[in-house]
Amino acid sequence: MRRGRRSWGLLVYSVLVFAFLFAPVLIVVLFSFNRTASLTFPFEGWTLRWYRAVFASPDYRAAIAASLKVALATVAIVAVIGTAAAVAVTRYSFRGREALRSILLIPAALPGLFVGIALLSLFIRVHLDLSLQTAALGHIVYTLPYFFLVASSRLLRFDPLLEESARDLGAGWFTTFRKVTMPIIAPALIAGALVVFSLSWDEVLITFFTIGSQNTLPLVIYSRVKQAVDPSINAISALLLLGSLVFIVGIRRYVVDLQQ
Amino acid sequence: MSLEAAPAAAPSALATKRRRRSVLLLAGPALLVLGGALLVPILLLLLQSFVVSLGYGQLQYTFTWSNYTSALQDPVYRSIAVRTFSMGAITATTCLVLGYPVSFFITFRLERARNLALFLVVVSLFTSYLVRLYAWYTILGQKGVINTALKAIGVIDAPLSFLLFSRWAVLLAFVNVFLPFTILILASSMQSIPGELLENSRDLGASPMQSFTKVVLPLTTPGLVAAFAYTFVLTSGDYITPALLGGKQGTTLATIVTDQFIAFGNQPGGAAISFLMVLVFAAVYISVSQTRRYRGL
Numbered sequence A: 001m002r003r004g005r006r007s008w009g010l011l012v013y014s015v016l017v018f019a020f021l022f023a024p025v026l027i028v029v030l031f032s033f034n035r036t037a038s039l040t041f042p043f044e045g046w047t048l049r050w051y052r053a054v055f056a057s058p059d060y061r062a063a064i065a066a067s068l069k070v071a072l073a074t075v076a077i078v079a080v081i082g083t084a085a086a087v088a089v090t091r092y093s094f095r096g097r098e099a100l101r102s103i104l105l106i107p108a109a110l111p112g113l114f115v116g117i118a119l120l121s122l123f124i125r126v127h128l129d130l131s132l133q134t135a136a137l138g139h140i141v142y143t144l145p146y147f148f149l150v151a152s153s154r155l156l157r158f159d160p161l162l163e164e165s166a167r168d169l170g171a172g173w174f175t176t177f178r179k180v181t182m183p184i185i186a187p188a189l190i191a192g193a194l195v196v197f198s199l200s201w202d203e204v205l206i207t208f209f210t211i212g213s214q215n216t217l218p219l220v221i222y223s224r225v226k227q228a229v230d231p232s233i234n235a236i237s238a239l240l241l242l243g244s245l246v247f248i249v250g251i252r253r254y255v256v257d258l259q260q
Numbered sequence B: 001m002s003l004e005a006a007p008a009a010a011p012s013a014l015a016t017k018r019r020r021r022s023v024l025l026l027a028g029p030a031l032l033v034l035g036g037a038l039l040v041p042i043l044l045l046l047l048q049s050f051v052v053s054l055g056y057g058q059l060q061y062t063f064t065w066s067n068y069t070s071a072l073q074d075p076v077y078r079s080i081a082v083r084t085f086s087m088g089a090i091t092a093t094t095c096l097v098l099g100y101p102v103s104f105f106i107t108f109r110l111e112r113a114r115n116l117a118l119f120l121v122v123v124s125l126f127t128s129y130l131v132r133l134y135a136w137y138t139i140l141g142q143k144g145v146i147n148t149a150l151k152a153i154g155v156i157d158a159p160l161s162f163l164l165f166s167r168w169a170v171l172l173a174f175v176n177v178f179l180p181f182t183i184l185i186l187a188s189s190m191q192s193i194p195g196e197l198l199e200n201s202r203d204l205g206a207s208p209m210q211s212f213t214k215v216v217l218p219l220t221t222p223g224l225v226a227a228f229a230y231t232f233v234l235t236s237g238d239y240i241t242p243a244l245l246g247g248k249q250g251t252t253l254a255t256i257v258t259d260q261f262i263a264f265g266n267q268p269g270g271a272a273i274s275f276l277m278v279l280v281f282a283a284v285y286i287s288v289s290q291t292r293r294y295r296g297l
Helices: A005-031 A049-056 A057-092 A096-107 A114-127 A132-156 A162-167 A173-202 A217-225 A231-250 A250-258 B013-048 B066-073 B077-108 B114-125 B129-140 B145-152 B167-190 B195-203 B208-219 B221-236 B240-250 B252-265 B265-295
Strands: B051-056 B058-063
Touching: A005 A231, A005 B077, A005 B114, A005 B129, A049 A057, A049 A231, A049 B077, A049 B208, A057 A096, A057 A132, A057 A173, A057 A217, A057 A231, A096 A132, A114 A132, A114 B013, A114 B252, A114 B265, A132 B013, A132 B240, A162 A173, A173 A231, A173 B058, A217 A231, A217 B058, A217 B129, A217 B240, A231 B114, A231 B129, B013 B167, B051 B265, B066 B077, B066 B265, B077 B114, B077 B221, B077 B252, B077 B265, B114 B167, B129 B145, B129 B167, B129 B240, B167 B208, B167 B221, B167 B240, B195 B208, B208 B221, B221 B265, B240 B252, B252 B265
Parallel strands: none
Antiparallel strands: B051 B058
16 A cells, blocks of 8 residues: 555545544533633633532433433333344345335434424324423434344344254254344344444434423533533533443444444 | 246245244334334324414314415525525535545555544544534634634634624534544445455556546445435434524524424424425435436445
8 A cells, every 4th residue: 555645645634624523522521621611721720610510400410310211211122122123134034024124224314303293293192291201212213223223234244054053953942042142142232222322312303302391411401502601511511422432432343343 | 836936945834924923023013113103103294284273282174285385385484495405415515525535545545543543433423413513602602712712812802703603603513413424434335345446447557536536436426425315314404503503594494393393383384394304305315216226236
């Protein structure tokens, strides 16, 4: 591979693009440790004051709890129904298999707005009060395709002969699944679950329409941003980032897999 | 029925039945969720777009086209529709233009650092969307990073107010949010180009520029088109970014739909506009699949 002058140009350009991608967020994280409330450089000192403010605030604590509840419920349900659907699509041949695969991917192609208002009008018609549960239902629909993609791509890449041999040796379908399939696909399922968690943790577009009086973390930020400059938003934003990034770093090993 | 028509290992009727039951059991729950929480709501929304709204959430169930005709005839809506879709198209194009060289660099110029670079793109993809919007808010705002810095070094006396609450702010944030996605799609379509193909084109005397325009560009067309469609649809349907950063110029079709639903309780009106939007999106997706077929890829 030649590293001509053109490559150096591309390198510098790419570094600039990465700077553009990361700089805004880094600025928020930096200011979350700033001692004064203003958004000016240079810093006058470091503090954890804004983080203490976040954890002392009942509003923020309730929002963190709400976000966690919704995300965990979403992960639990999506992992079960998504794995089962992935097994059906990758391990059985039947008429309509391609159609089933496409149907399972549809929610990823729809704007959140559309899913949100459709669900809202259903909830209104059947007189279901909006709550964390209704929000979780929206998140389940939204994240299912992503989990299905991760799980089915892992299932496609391992040899079904392993399962067939287990069956031939007399194992029932459940034993085969538990002793052969599950251990092999478990890491991918965990990766999928983490992806679902971070998507749910950060979701605003559908949540806005489907949640009741309790707000999730992103909604609290959304409603507070428009008010005056409030440095605790920097701190809560940094926490929101931490929530989604810890998981992505956790699945680093699979990221290149997801690429393909 | 000829003998050949029967497959060698014809599954017995019982096995077929059992298999069908397994598929149903496995895929059933997911289909049930998508049916109950996506298909039924969408059908209900479609139904509502054809009934009369009495305001404040009250509906009168008589059939009417008026939600659609009044949305299509309203000159304000029309200009907002043009603004919305052109913002989507401009964002998607900007992402492609900015992202293409990065994907090219990652795929063809990096070796050991390639996975690290791709990982960084994924990290940025999963960096909270709302936090990024808020970040631009703090950077561009009246008391934001840029204004305070410019004031401190004496370039300006009063804060520049046009930075925030403008179409430029919305575009900047959109590009920031959707660029990682574009880079990933383009990189994965470039990865499927066999390396020998590029070497061969060089050996046959093609200049670097030629092997780029004749080999790389055509083979990445499906990626380009897919990234464009995805970015176009998701930016055109977004109401949070324009609401936070767009100010008065920020009204989009999505904002109108939201207002109709939440503020005015006019679900039929909002539903009709949202279905008109979905028609545009469907047209974009269909033309994408046409390009793929045409290319034979």
